[in-house]
Amino acid sequence: MTIHLVLHLLEDFFWSAVAATGFALLFNVPRRTLLMCALLGGVGHLVRTVTHEFLPIDLAFATLIGSTIIGFGGHLFARRLQVPHTVLSVPGVIPMIPGTFAYKAMIGFLRFSESTTAPASTGLLIDASSFAVQTILILSAIAVGIAIPNLLIFRKRSVI
Amino acid sequence: MNNSGKKPALTHEALTDIIDLALWAGQLLLQNGASSHRVEETVHQLGTGLGCDWMDVLVSHNAIVVTTVSAGDFRTKIRRVPKHGVDLTAVSAVNRLRYRISDNTLDPPQLRNELQRISTRKPMYPFWLTAVMIGLACGAFCRLFGGDYEAFALTAVASTVGMFVRYLLLREEFNTYLVVIAAAFITSLIAAMGKYIGIHDYPVALAAGVLMLIPGVPLINMVLDFVRGHINVGISRGILGLLITLSIAIGLLLAVSITGVPGL
Numbered sequence: 001m002t003i004h005l006v007l008h009l010l011e012d013f014f015w016s017a018v019a020a021t022g023f024a025l026l027f028n029v030p031r032r033t034l035l036m037c038a039l040l041g042g043v044g045h046l047v048r049t050v051t052h053e054f055l056p057i058d059l060a061f062a063t064l065i066g067s068t069i070i071g072f073g074g075h076l077f078a079r080r081l082q083v084p085h086t087v088l089s090v091p092g093v094i095p096m097i098p099g100t101f102a103y104k105a106m107i108g109f110l111r112f113s114e115s116t117t118a119p120a121s122t123g124l125l126i127d128a129s130s131f132a133v134q135t136i137l138i139l140s141a142i143a144v145g146i147a148i149p150n151l152l153i154f155r156k157r158s159v160i
Numbered sequence: 161m162n163n164s165g166k167k168p169a170l171t172h173e174a175l176t177d178i179i180d181l182a183l184w185a186g187q188l189l190l191q192n193g194a195s196s197h198r199v200e201e202t203v204h205q206l207g208t209g210l211g212c213d214w215m216d217v218l219v220s221h222n223a224i225v226v227t228t229v230s231a232g233d234f235r236t237k238i239r240r241v242p243k244h245g246v247d248l249t250a251v252s253a254v255n256r257l258r259y260r261i262s263d264n265t266l267d268p269p270q271l272r273n274e275l276q277r278i279s280t281r282k283p284m285y286p287f288w289l290t291a292v293m294i295g296l297a298c299g300a301f302c303r304l305f306g307g308d309y310e311a312f313a314l315t316a317v318a319s320t321v322g323m324f325v326r327y328l329l330l331r332e333e334f335n336t337y338l339v340v341i342a343a344a345f346i347t348s349l350i351a352a353m354g355k356y357i358g359i360h361d362y363p364v365a366l367a368a369g370v371l372m373l374i375p376g377v378p379l380i381n382m383v384l385d386f387v388r389g390h391i392n393v394g395i396s397r398g399i400l401g402l403l404i405t406l407s408i409a410i411g412l413l414l415a416v417s418i419t420g421v422p423g424l
Contacts, residue, residue, distance in 0.1 A: 015300040022297020025290045027193070027377065028247045028283055045304070083252040084198060090248070090380055094297075097374055100305045103367035106409050107416070143383035151387065 009046060016045035016095035024091035033081050033088060036073075040092030044070035048096060059098075060137040067093045067145025075149045089146050098138040105131035169231030170211055176235070177268050179228050182207040182215065183239040184275050186224045188254050192247040193377045196390040199224065202258050209261035210268060221396035244400075246377045253278045287327060294372045295320030301371050307364035314354045315365040319372050322347030326373070337407045344370045344411025352419040370412050375404040 020041020024034055048066035051057050057065070067089075074089030081088070108128025115121035170178070186203040194202075196219040207215030207228050218225040222244075227236040257274055260266040266274070283290075298319035299312040307315070326343040334342075347369040354362025379401040385394035 011303070015303045018300040019297040019304070022293040022295075022300070022372075023376070025285050025293045026246070026372070028249050028285065030249045030252055031284060082256055083248075084194070084255050086195065086380070086384075087248045087252050090377060093380070094374075094376055095301070095304065097301075097371060097376070099301055099367050099371045100364070102405075103363075103412075106413060110413055110416070139379065140383070143380045146380055147384055147387045150384075 009049065012049045013042040013046045017042035019095040020091045023094040027091055029087050029091060030081075030083060033083055036077050036081060036088050037091040040070045040073045040088055041095050043073070044092055045095045060134070060141050063096050063138050064141040064145050066096055067142045068148045069145075071146045071149045072153075074146070075154060085149075086146070093142045093146060096138070096142055098135045101131045101135040101138065104128070105135055167211055167213055167230070169233070174211065174268075175228060175230055175233070178207055178210045178212055179226055179235060179237050181210070181268060181271050181275065182228070183224060183226055183237060184279075185254050185257065185271075186217065186219075186226070187239050187241050188250055188275065188278060190219065190224060190241045191243055192245060192250040193381065194251045194254075195381045195384040195388070196393045197384070197388040198251075198255070202254060205258050206261055206271070209258075209264075210271070219390065219393055221393055221400075244378075247283075249284050250278050250281070291320050291323040291327070294323050298368050298372055301368035302361075302364050305364050305368055307361040307368065310359045311354065311361035311365045311368075314351060314359050314362060315368045318347045318350035318365065318369040321350055322369065323372060337403060340373050340404055340407040341411040341414075344373055344408045345415050346411075347372075348412045348415035349419070352415055355419065366412070366416065370408050373404070373408050375401040378404070 017038040021034060021038045024037040029037060044066040047069050048059075048062045051065050052059050052062035055062075070089050070092040071085075074085035074087075074092065077088055078085040105128050108124055108131060112121055112124040112128055115124055182203045185206050186199050189199045189202055190196075199219050200217045203217045203224070203226060204215045207226070212228045212230050214229040216227045216229075222242055223238055223240050225236065225238045227234055254275075257266065257271065261271070285293075295316040295318075299316035302312050302315040303309075322343045325346045326339055329339040329342055348366055351362060351365040351369045354365055359365070378397040382394045382397040382401060385391070385397060
């Protein structure tokens with residue numbers, strides 16, 4: 001039971017770190033930041049999984065918590081690695097992208113467009129719309145989480 | 161700036177040089193995925209650090225306008241930034257120049273050399289490595305979405321091939337949206353083949369495979385721009401992100417309707 005849980009969380013961390021690293025390469029980050037990108041990706045997604053699965057928190061809000069932690073982590077290590085904080089946090093949040101929700105919304109709308117019988121097609125539309133809203137909410141939570149450290153702590157006045 | 165007004169007046173040539181360098185740095189930032197605030201701040205700090213009294217910057221989605229002031233004399237210049245990509249090493253390299261300018265350890269000729277070096281630098285990672293790692297990353301998504309290891313392998317192959325398709329088409333200078341549609345189509349087509357070779361979780365591979373094309377940087381920059389008050393650039397970035405996302409959907413749905421629509 002506990003072993004199962006630990007394995008589940010370890011796997012969650014590992015695959016998120018792999019996803020973050022892949023995108024870090026795609027975004028051509030400096031080599032010295034690769035490890036931190038992977039670490040932030042793993043930790044952020046792990047926080048999301050834990051808050052969503054063990055606390056009564058819905059996925060969008062859990063995503064906000066995860067990406068906020070990644071945002072703070074980015075700021076924390078940006079100075080040391082001499083990079084802008086987004087270099088660390090942007091690859092870090094990538095594992096939280098709601099791929100399945102977006103996919104279900106797309107397929108749902110496609111099925112709705114092909115459906116002709118009235119009550120069934122209404123159900124398809126409702127399902128697809130709900131997935132679409134979830135997708136938008138989670139994507140917004142990801143982006144807002146990165147901006148939160150700027151809003152709360154790093155409020156330095158702009159030079160211009 | 162606490163010493164504004166006390167700086168010596170710049171010659172016409174010096175002012176031209178500074179405005180060129182500052183615009184170059186701004187262009188490198190904007191075309192490689194920096195937020196508007198960072199572009200504005202960096203261009204301003206480079207200009208004032210090199211001896212201007214003041215520098216005003218207007219960032220748009222595909223152009224930067226700069227007005228620079230020295231001893232009452234002012235000049236304005238526009239630079240177009242037509243191509244957008246993501247290269248965070250370039251962004252961080254330009255960002256570091258800004259600190260060297262404010263430490264006074266960089267003069268205009270050195271800055272020109274540095275910018276030249278950043279502009280002509282080769283990518284940090286060889287393309288094949290990026291393609292393979294992106295394949296693994298999309299496979300990782302497949303595992304996160306609950307797919308088994310067969311689906312993981314399927315996703316990894318599909319996404320790696322999709323990356324090569326994207327690379328080849330981009331090299332031939334095809335339209336951005338067409339490239340995304342084609343890459344999403346090929347990736348999804350390979351993932352959908354899982355149906356015929358008996359991979360049970362192939363719908364998960366379909367959902368995970370195209371995620372490499374997600375416009376993550378424009379979408380995140382959109383929110384960062386909104387928060388900092390760059391509403392107009394934010395809207396442009398949002399529309400770009402939306403169009404790319406729609407292109408992914410078109411490619412995916414084309415492949416899915418050819419091979420038969422699966423559930424998840």
